[in-house]
Amino acid sequence: MKKILSFGLSAIALLVLVTGCSSKTGESTAKDSTTKERVTVKLGLIGADTDVWDDVQARLKDEGIDLEYVKFTEYSQPNTALANGDIDLNSFQHQYFLDNFNAEHGTEIVSIGNTVNAPLGIYSDKMKDVKELKEGDQVAIPNDVTNGGRALLLLQTAGLIKVNPDKAQAPTVSDITENKLNLEIVELEASQTARALQDVAASVINSGMAVDAGFVPTTDAIYLEPVDDTSRPYVNIIAARKEDADNEVYQKVVAAYQTDETIKVIEATSKGSSIPAWATFGTK
CATH class of the missing domain: 3.40.190.10 (Periplasmic binding protein-like II)
Known part of the structure; x- marks a missing residue:
């Protein structure tokens, strides 16, 4: 009787332990499937107008991505900050400006997407x-x-x-x-x-x-x-460090920018002064 009782209690204890572990694992899986880890991307900008990026940011939130604006006042600053790792991306310059900056400073910053052409x-x-x-x-x-x-x-x-x-x-x-x-x-x-x-x-x-x-x-x-074929070097871009060019999160930022929704905001806020470059010159 003692052996039978001991075996019975052990079986019950084992059943409780297995059930408990199974329950915890199920809870963890459910939590993982509903919780998306958020990522913050520091974006370097020049100027006070962020209407277009505000619109992009609203779409990125559904992707679990938050944009943090880092504003600069001079053209010499955002690329230095990007090269130093103080920001993740910047969006303020055209390709020709970036090429010249890289040549002068020995940096490896690249374009990962076109934004607008803004005539001088x-x-x-x-x-x-x-x-x-x-x-x-x-x-x-x-x-x-x-x-x-x-x-x-x-x-x-x-x-x-x-x-x-x-x-x-x-x-x-x-x-x-x-x-x-x-x-x-x-x-x-x-x-x-x-x-x-x-x-x-x-x-x-x-x-x-x-x-x-x-x-x-x-x-x-x-x-x-x-604005004509000679405008291509002056197309504004989103820039990243070379090693981050294929970063999945940064590519989602580009994809969220290059949309019909963004075109509408660009046209409304610039009153036709800025031209969606990816629609004219390609995505990058």
Whole structure:
């Protein structure tokens, strides 16, 4: 009887133990299937306008991804932060700017997706047409190599100057070969070009800086950069460190950006001043 009783109690104990383990495993599986670990992606931006990214972020939340904006004021900062690992991605520059930065700093930052093409514009609070510029007027342009060269090419397209064609997309002020109005080209940090309008006759301002200053490029610029095949180097991008180019989370960020929903927000917020580049030039 003692042996039978002992065996019976052992069997009951074993049954309870197995049942308990089975119950816990089931609970764990159920929890794992309903709980998605959230990931935060630090995104470097320049400028105050985040309407488009806010829309993208709303979609990413369903993917378990949260965007944390890290805002910078100068073009020299976001790539340095990305290369140092202080942020995960940035979205502020065109491909030509990135290529130049990599060459100058020995960094390996790559584009993982196209965003928009934002035409460069000439602005003035003193005139309505570039033809009104007079002898010796001052014209401000960005002082970095890529945007400065782009600004000079824009002034050439507007018929104001001519530059050495051998310099391709990177002419400097010293490469001006014809300047009939003897315009004085004033080179400023890009973030200062809009603020300089009260001191100069006209200023070449990057689209994002112009929008932050309250301008609508398509209506307020006295001359706007044409968009054609030569615009490809100036397509804005989402950038990552080379080793993270295929990161699944970052690719989801790109996919969430390159949607019809984003196109609607771009068109509404930029009033046609920014063009969805992935629809024109490809996804990257």
